[in-house]
Amino acid sequence: MTKLWKKISAAALAAALMLSCMAGCSGGGTESKKEEGSSAADESMSQGSSDGSAESSQSDDYAEHMTLSVAVWGIGDTIIDGEDEVRDRLYDKFNIDIEPYAVTWGDYGEKIQLWAATNQLPDITAYDAAYTDTFRKWRDQGVVRALPDNWASFENVAKMLDNAEGRAMNEVAETEANPVFYGIPRPNYQSDEDGITDYGIAIRRDWMENVGVTKVPETPDELLDLLKKFVTDDPNQSGKADTVGLAGYTFSWMTVLMNGECPDAVNGFRWSFAEDGSLVPCFMTKNFLNGVKVMKEFYDAGVIDPDYIIYKGEDGRDKFLNGQAGAYAHSGPTYSGTGIMAERFGEAYPDKSLDEIVAFVPLFANSETGKTTFPAPSKYWSETYLSSNVDDAKAQRCMALMDYLLSVEGYEDISLGIEGVSYKKLGEGKYEVLPMTKEDGSPMTVAERYPCTGLYSLGFWGPYRQDIAPGHTDGQIKLYDDYQTLMFDEKKAAVADAPNTKGLLLDETKDLATADDHYEEIINQLMTSDDIDAAWQDMVDSYMSQGYDQVIAEMNQLYKDAGRQIRITLCELPPLPQGMVGAKDVCSALFFFIPFCSFATKNGIMQKRIYTKFMSGRQKNEEKINRKRHAHRYIYRCGMHGACPRGFSGIHSRLRDFFRACAAVQFSVHRAGFHAVGRSAASTAANAGGQPQGPCYQPHHGCIFQGEISGASV
Structure with missing residues (x-):
C-alpha cells in the first residue's frame, strides 16, 4: 500500500468515524441492561x-x-x-x-x-x-x-x-x-484512579505539633527530618526514649519510599521498559538503584523501626496505633484502611476527628522529572x-x-x-x-x-x-478527599509508564526467575550494605550469571507474541473550546481535534498523533464524579489502561472501530467508560506479513497517541 493511499484511507476513516459518532450521540442506546445486584x-x-x-x-x-x-x-x-x-x-x-x-x-x-x-x-x-x-x-x-x-x-x-x-x-x-x-x-x-491509595504512609499529625512541625512532608528529605524528630524529640510526651520513626504492616510496605524513583518496585518486583523499549526486570534498572538509595538514607538515619524484618501479624500497625511509631507504611487513605484507625484513635481521643490525629504523606515525585506516578493497580x-x-x-x-x-x-x-x-x-x-x-x-x-x-x-x-459503603467518619472522608485532591489536582499524579505483563507467564525459564521470591531479602541487603552501588551491580551480575538473560529473552518474546507491542505515553493537551461538556460534545470534540491528526512513516513504522482529550464537568452525578477525580479523563490510553467519563460509553463502538483500524488495538467496555485491553492485533500484522518492530517514540507536545505499527492495513 502506498503512502498516499494510506493517508487517503486514514482520512476517510476519520471522517466516517466523526459522522457515525455524531449520529450515535444523538440518542440513547436501545439495549436493555440487567440491573446489577441480583445473584x-x-x-x-x-x-x-x-x-x-x-x-x-x-x-x-x-x-x-x-x-x-x-x-x-x-x-x-x-x-x-x-x-x-x-x-x-x-x-x-x-x-x-x-x-x-x-x-x-x-x-x-x-x-x-x-x-x-x-x-x-x-x-x-x-x-x-x-x-x-x-x-x-x-x-x-x-x-x-x-x-x-x-x-x-x-x-x-x-x-x-x-x-x-x-x-x-x-x-x-x-x-x-x-x-x-x-x-x-x-x-x-473498580478504577485505575483508586490505585493511588494502594500504598501510602500515615503520620501522626498530633505528634508533628508536639515536635514543632506544621507542614505535612512532601519530599523524602522533609519526611526524613520529621521522622528524626519523632525518634529524638519525645513526640508522645512520655518523657522516655520509647518511640520509633517509621513502622509498616510488613517491610514490603515500607518500599513505598521508593515510589518516586522506581514505582515498578513498590511492594514487589515488576517489569520495566529499558531505554530501547525492551522489557527488563525493574531490579536491574538504575531507577531501582536510586529508589533503594532513598530507603538507605532512612535506614542509615535510624528512623526505620529496628524490628521491621521480624514483623508478624499486626505488629507494625499496633506500634502506630499504640503510640510507639510516628509513621506507618501500608495502604493510603482508603476507607477500609482508615477504618481501624478511626476506631482505635476514636477510643483514645474521643474529642478529635481522625484527620486531626493522622495525615497522609503524598507519594513522592521523581527527583529528576518532578512527576508523580504510581504503579498500575491490580x-x-x-x-x-x-x-x-x-x-x-x-x-x-x-x-x-x-x-x-x-x-x-x-x-x-x-x-x-x-x-x-x-x-x-x-x-x-x-x-x-x-x-x-x-x-x-x-x-x-x-x-x-x-x-x-x-x-x-x-x-x-x-x-x-467503598463508593457505596456507609458509616465512614467525617475524618475518614476528609482524609480521602483531601488526598485525592492533592494527588490528582495538584500533583497531577498518573499511572507509571510500565509494560502490561499480566498473564504472560514464564515457562521455559520459570525455574530461573527466582528474584521475586527474595524481594525483601534483596532490598534489605542493598539497604544495609556499605557500598550500595557495588552491592547492586554484584546482585545484577549474579542473577545474570544464573540465567536471567534467558528469563529476559523469554519475557520479551511472550510480550511480542501477545501483540503488546505498542507503547504509549500520555501527556497534557489543551482543553476543548469552552462549552464542550456534554455527550454530544464528545462528537464535536472528535470533529474538532481529529482533522489535526498527522500521519508520517519512518522505517515502515507509522506514527499517529490523535488529539482526543476532552473535559467534562456537568455530569448528572457531578459531586461523585468530582470526588473521584473523573472530571478529567483521557479518551484513549494504550498498552496499559484506558477510561473516559461515565456516561460516554455509548460511543464506545465507534471509537473502538476507529482505534482498531488506526492502531490495531482492541477495546472492551469498562465500568468507568471504555478500557484499553492493551493488546495489539497480532493477526493483523501477521496477515500483512509484518511484525511489530522498532523503538518506541516519545510523544511530542500535545500528542496523546504515538506508537508503532508494522504491517497494519491503515
Whole structure:
C-alpha cells in the first residue's frame, strides 16, 4: 500500500468515524441492561419448576443441607457461637452451615500450604496463588478442582472470571472459547484512579505539633527530618526514649519510599521498559538503584523501626496505633484502611476527628522529572478456590454463595447487617448507619452485633464497595478527599509508564526467575550494605550469571507474541473550546481535534498523533464524579489502561472501530467508560506479513497517541 493511499484511507476513516459518532450521540442506546445486584441464588437454577418461581426452584436446589468448610482471613472471629441474625439468615438462605478453618494474616500461608500438601484443604479457600508456581501445582496435582462448567450462569462470579485479568490469573488465553477456571479473583478496586491509595504512609499529625512541625512532608528529605524528630524529640510526651520513626504492616510496605524513583518496585518486583523499549526486570534498572538509595538514607538515619524484618501479624500497625511509631507504611487513605484507625484513635481521643490525629504523606515525585506516578493497580488480589474433595453438588452451592457475596444484595445482607437495626436504605446505593448500643450504653459496632458481617471478605476487599459503603467518619472522608485532591489536582499524579505483563507467564525459564521470591531479602541487603552501588551491580551480575538473560529473552518474546507491542505515553493537551461538556460534545470534540491528526512513516513504522482529550464537568452525578477525580479523563490510553467519563460509553463502538483500524488495538467496555485491553492485533500484522518492530517514540507536545505499527492495513 502506498503512502498516499494510506493517508487517503486514514482520512476517510476519520471522517466516517466523526459522522457515525455524531449520529450515535444523538440518542440513547436501545439495549436493555440487567440491573446489577441480583445473584444466581435468587434466580431459577432448575428447569423442573412448573410455576417458574425462584422460591420454588431455590428450595429444590438447596433441599440437601450442607456444611461448607471455609478458610479466609479472620474467619475465626467471623463464624462464632452465639446469637448472630446475619449468620442465621445466611444459613437459612442456602441451607448450609459453615465450619471455619481459622487463619490470620500471620499464619495463613503456613497453614494453607500444610493443608494443601496433606489433601486437607477446606471446601473453600482464600489464597494468593495467582501468578505463582503454587497455582500451577494446585491445578496440575489436583489439589483444587476446576470451577463448574456452568460458571457463566453465576453472573457476579462470571464478571470476575471472564475478563483480561481474571483469565490471566487463571492462565487462560484471551482467545480461549471454552475456558476452564480454578480461582475466583477477589476484587479490590473498580478504577485505575483508586490505585493511588494502594500504598501510602500515615503520620501522626498530633505528634508533628508536639515536635514543632506544621507542614505535612512532601519530599523524602522533609519526611526524613520529621521522622528524626519523632525518634529524638519525645513526640508522645512520655518523657522516655520509647518511640520509633517509621513502622509498616510488613517491610514490603515500607518500599513505598521508593515510589518516586522506581514505582515498578513498590511492594514487589515488576517489569520495566529499558531505554530501547525492551522489557527488563525493574531490579536491574538504575531507577531501582536510586529508589533503594532513598530507603538507605532512612535506614542509615535510624528512623526505620529496628524490628521491621521480624514483623508478624499486626505488629507494625499496633506500634502506630499504640503510640510507639510516628509513621506507618501500608495502604493510603482508603476507607477500609482508615477504618481501624478511626476506631482505635476514636477510643483514645474521643474529642478529635481522625484527620486531626493522622495525615497522609503524598507519594513522592521523581527527583529528576518532578512527576508523580504510581504503579498500575491490580484490580484483584487473591483468589477463592474449591478443594478437589468438593463434589459437583457442593460445588454448585459454593458457587451460589460466592455469587451472592459479590452481589449488591449480598453486600447489603452481609456487610451492613440487618435493615432497620444496623442500617437504613436511603436509595439506590445509599445507606445510613443506625446507632446501636451495648447494655452499658456504650456504642456497639456492626461487627460486634453481627460478627458474620466480616464474611464479606470472602467475596471482595473493602475498597471494591467503598463508593457505596456507609458509616465512614467525617475524618475518614476528609482524609480521602483531601488526598485525592492533592494527588490528582495538584500533583497531577498518573499511572507509571510500565509494560502490561499480566498473564504472560514464564515457562521455559520459570525455574530461573527466582528474584521475586527474595524481594525483601534483596532490598534489605542493598539497604544495609556499605557500598550500595557495588552491592547492586554484584546482585545484577549474579542473577545474570544464573540465567536471567534467558528469563529476559523469554519475557520479551511472550510480550511480542501477545501483540503488546505498542507503547504509549500520555501527556497534557489543551482543553476543548469552552462549552464542550456534554455527550454530544464528545462528537464535536472528535470533529474538532481529529482533522489535526498527522500521519508520517519512518522505517515502515507509522506514527499517529490523535488529539482526543476532552473535559467534562456537568455530569448528572457531578459531586461523585468530582470526588473521584473523573472530571478529567483521557479518551484513549494504550498498552496499559484506558477510561473516559461515565456516561460516554455509548460511543464506545465507534471509537473502538476507529482505534482498531488506526492502531490495531482492541477495546472492551469498562465500568468507568471504555478500557484499553492493551493488546495489539497480532493477526493483523501477521496477515500483512509484518511484525511489530522498532523503538518506541516519545510523544511530542500535545500528542496523546504515538506508537508503532508494522504491517497494519491503515
